[in-house]
Amino acid sequence: MELELRTKLAIYEHFAAAGRRPSVADVAARVGAAVPPVREIFGRLREQRVLVLEEDGESIRMAPPFSGIPTQHRVTTASASYYANCAWDALGIPAALHQPATVHSRCEQTLEPLELPVSDRGPETSDWLFHCVVPAARWWDDIVFT
């Protein structure tokens, strides 16, 4: 398997297991490679829109659906806790993990808490809504705002 693919999988496996972002050194150790080529791959994965990196060019801000930093969208499973980048990604985490989970978020207008259990068949019946200001063609113009 190519180093780039092993790097991508190692990043996601780290998020899934630990609930937090790996460093370049964490990933390099996991794939058995030196840090510089893995750092270079982080940059390529950013160009492919697989990752969003911080200004330092190597700290992972987003590996969708996982967030590398705390957000208002938290997802808990029986064994771990995660942050999602947005409402869509909050449901994306149980979809990616194929595990039951609970989404903890809020109504953006009133700050009323949302606690939404999600099974492998999807979320419990809920009349909450999802709203996105940015049209699909512009999502990646500023993915952090989106």
Place this chain on the structure above:
Amino acid sequence: MLFFRSEERVREWCTANGYPRRPLVRMDQLWELAREWYSTRLQPDSRRPAPPEMRRIFARIGLAGDFWDPQSDTFGRPPRT
């Protein structure tokens, strides 16, 4: 991409913040989007849907119109002059 308790709360938030009100998505529709985008994300063959595939996914779950078109000239880019 945010959660809201109701359509009224969306309207209030858009007015208060000066944003246009966009199409609303139900939780069952959002789950379909989440599955389509992320159910293979931890697997070696994972990839994001390409624009034509995105259009088909959005149409299948009832999200229609230029807002959901990943290559829309109307919503996605400045109007041609």
